[in-house]
Amino acid sequence: MNIGPVLVQERKKRGITQQQLADFIGVSKAAVSKWETGQTYPDITLLPALAAYFDLRIDDLLDYEPQLAAKEIHSIYASLKQSVTTEPGEKVLARLRSLVRRYYACYPFLEQMGMWLLNHFDQLPGKDTPSKLQAYIPEAQQLFVRVRKNAPDSQLKMRARNMEAYTMVILNKPAAVLDLLGTFTPEYLPSESLIASAQQMLGETDQAQATYQSALYQATSVVASYFTNYLQMLLADPQRFAETYRRARAFAAVFDLARLNPLVYCNLLGSAAAGFAQQKQPDQVFAVLTDYAAAYQATTFPVTLHGDAYFDKIGPWLDQLDIGTQTPRNTALVEQSLRDVILNNPVFTAYHDDPRWADIAAAMRPKEKNNHE
Template identity: 30%
Template sequence: MSESINIGRTIARERRRAGVTQEALAAHLGVSKAAVSKWELGQSLPDVSLLPRIAAYFSLTLDELFDWRDEFTSEESAALYAEVCALGEKDLGAAHERLRALASEHYSDVNLLLMLASLLTVWAGDMATPFTPAGEKDGSPDAPLDADDLADEALTLLGRVLEVATDPSTLYLAQQQKATTLFQAGRYAEAASLLEPLVRRQDSSASTMLLASAYRKLARDDEALGLLQAERLRAASFVLSSLMQEVGMRDDAAFALAAGNAAEAVFQALDMGTVNPFFSATMSLEVAEVLRKAGEKDAALDALARASEDLAAVSACSDPSGSPLWDRMADRLDPAQAGEAWAAHKSRQSDEVASLMRQAFAERVASSGWRELAGDEPRYRDVLANALRLRGL
């Protein structure tokens, strides 16, 4: 990370670029040559009254003159995020204080603020009871924070990102994250208002295809392939997630069967297990639940058995580079690209997700609804035994 005031370096760089001697600059400003030399060596700083004159001399803004940076690399940001996450597993109050300190100290690092806001949103969503931070809240020491407090903090950080960011992709991500936080906080109308203009944007597929074609004409095939695979991943992920959501919304047995078959076909045809190993088990369980409610015992047990088999293999996620459909996405999907700390964090996170899925699956299978539908069926008993075994892993 770069975090310093580099006035002297800027003066030296701009002076050489303009072909001006230290003596000439000193004469213009009414100071000694030695003073200019000390500025450029970082041994002292110009008097504050001289700063506008120095900036004007080189046609710079004051921001450009200061050349101040406060941005972490992506690897550093990922490591800090992983650090706060790990601390949160041991002491959520201490983790929250650390997060606040990072946000305060680096209030213009939009990428870090985005990550911290997402973590606050995760904490808010997982919070069953308030926790007490080490500091003070609303002037009262040791006052507990609840999910709404954390969501408000996340929204404050996202507001800062939307205020200072200039990169369109960063602004788009911030808007999406803000909508996610609002939705999770139960502020559905606000989330919808924010999302509507994003969803109604002109589809980017035509521009993506045209850019890929331009890359090919320029013999930049690697960039074209990477672009096409990224767009395919986005589109495939949307198709799969939309089918799953619609299964839950419609609660219709015929649709659940059709959607489950369609999702499985897409999942297998596009080798999505290499990039999203958790989807198939989750989708099969959603379908099974809809069929159970409809009293379709045989079809429900078929779907439940598929979910059990998929869940048993959920940790066997292969390297995307081994798939010809995703070989150009391997680097982007590899958490090690953001450093060892981030890779270790993502590995722990994946293990936790798998464990939670097994726990939830066992509870679902052992529920009274399934026992009433198929308690005497050997297939059900086999799935239940497997679910309990998986939960114990």
Template identity: 30%
Template sequence: MNEFRFSDNFTLMRKKLGMTQGDVATYIGVSSAAVSKWERGLSYPDLSLLPKLASLFDTTIDKLLGYEPHLTTATIMELYQTFSKRLSEENFEMVQKDIENMVKEYYSCYPFLVRIAQLYLNHYFYSKKPQLVLNRIVELCERVVALSDDHKLIQEAQIIYASALLIMNKPQELLKRVGYDIPIQFGVEKLIARAYAMLSDINKVKETLQISAFQHLLSMVSSEIELLKYASDNQNLFDEMINRIEKVIDIYNIEKLNSHIKLTFYYQASLGYMKQHRRTDALRMLERFYHTCKHLSFPMKICGDDYFYIVDNWIEQNIHSGPYAPRNEQAIKDDLLNMLQKESLFVPLHEDPKFKWMVNNLQRMFQSKPKRENESVS
């Protein structure tokens, strides 16, 4: 992405020291003509001369060359969004070549490698050879885990790694990597908040506790929704879970905070009802799924509201894609349609007038794009 800017940097540093080209040539032991070529960008100094030049200008070799081995967080996020859009619209393998060229250039920028692993995780199924993409995710994450000294980044790489293992149907390897038991939550955020209180920084107290509550709320609801998948064999428990989750979603305005969670709830609830052969209840949940889709705002994002009023800045700084969804708008719309059209449990509903009406309306609203280059047309 960034070419060497040696000639410009060299000229500026030389002039800053008040040296002529001849002075530098004498100091380094080369001809004035050679120095002149460096400044005009016609050639570079021999590799063995770079340490001496860097020492002369009191700088590093990287700064002298103008090489930037790391990308800013903003640039990484921008690249993620750009590549995400391209992967869902263009030939995967062609876009991957561009991605891998950047990976080669910034192979020591570990935040970038984690984002690329996340990018591949969210788009691997577009590839003609998805297994190779999953293997690449593992390679990138292993590099970050082995070489990075950023604990949070390593933890994130481990989660992405584990997600890839799950897709690759390697549960034992996943458990070996992330652990076999759930760790106790010690509530360190409360200690942080009390420390800020002792420092009379009440704003930080409020921010710390609100962010903690925000995370725990979304985590709790997400875990309950995941549990729905395995609770349909107990109708009384299943119904009570539906009742409680729906109340929490409504009370805490989850649709505003993270609409994806609300969509997932209605979808999983409808699947559970279909397993129990309760078509009327399933259609009721699918109708709520439809109305939530109808009122989606794009780009989808995680955000606060009037109650969680301090969390937006934290989300911006700590969630890998900022507040926005890790996939682009059209890819999300296509997925939402596929959730209704391709789920085998919904086959008995395909001729139901209400179900057909919802699917047809979503198709019109979402206006699905033409087939990608590497997709077959059925």
């Protein structure tokens, strides 16, 4: 609470002395002085009288704003993301929980704190990954439940519902997922087309183009993730697996995902390489791993969301996202996970004796070392 500076400001603006304020409230001048210097706080029962005296709402008297602007959410998320690799996990977790309590009515913020927990739970206190999952994923889930039940924004509620379902998948509760989402792909009437049509009718051609671009930009990542996950369901059908991978690579090439969204692209390649490894197709494994290593080497860290020559109007849309252009997970952890998914993945152990593995391992060394060589 910042009641002290507010009291000083309001009192001086009205030419009121500390003694006059003390007399009205029924306390000593020393008490008012301590409130203003932050040594103590007024009793909660005095807040209505103080607010009325200065013709303020209690929230204004406390200088409390329950809502955060998008840029403030960006900043808090980025700060927590950075802190997780520089401060003890207990300290970062305490800060997050304190912020959640303070902004418990700011639903976009609660959604992002749930996302933060999902992306960084492995860096928080706990003896092992299973115990951390059981400790922090339900905590994230409760944030999503609160947003789903209380947020006035229908799109935010839908996102929260989907993230709630995602936590259920992580916690191995498939029946709960289907109860929440149903068993069929929902019909989809994209609002993007309606927004763009309205903008075009108003003569706002650039804005309409930007709307379609941002929709396409999101769709590229969504479709790539569909391919990534679908590949893992086709391991017992090598022919369909290969055809799906061929189509996925063609899609990625059309939108230049290697440069537009390298993390999504690497996820796709990692899924394909792991599938070919399980199908015991070494030539395919190393062909995909070579492309993966090249994409890793070409990626500049920290990774940020960005457009390109084709998606040249999406900057304002990216800036207004809840966490802006930053990626959800800490950069150092992202880079490490890109390496671990190849170098420390048991599915590739059988290929370590292949002479081609040495080239892959060398190309996947930490970027700092490669930059000095």
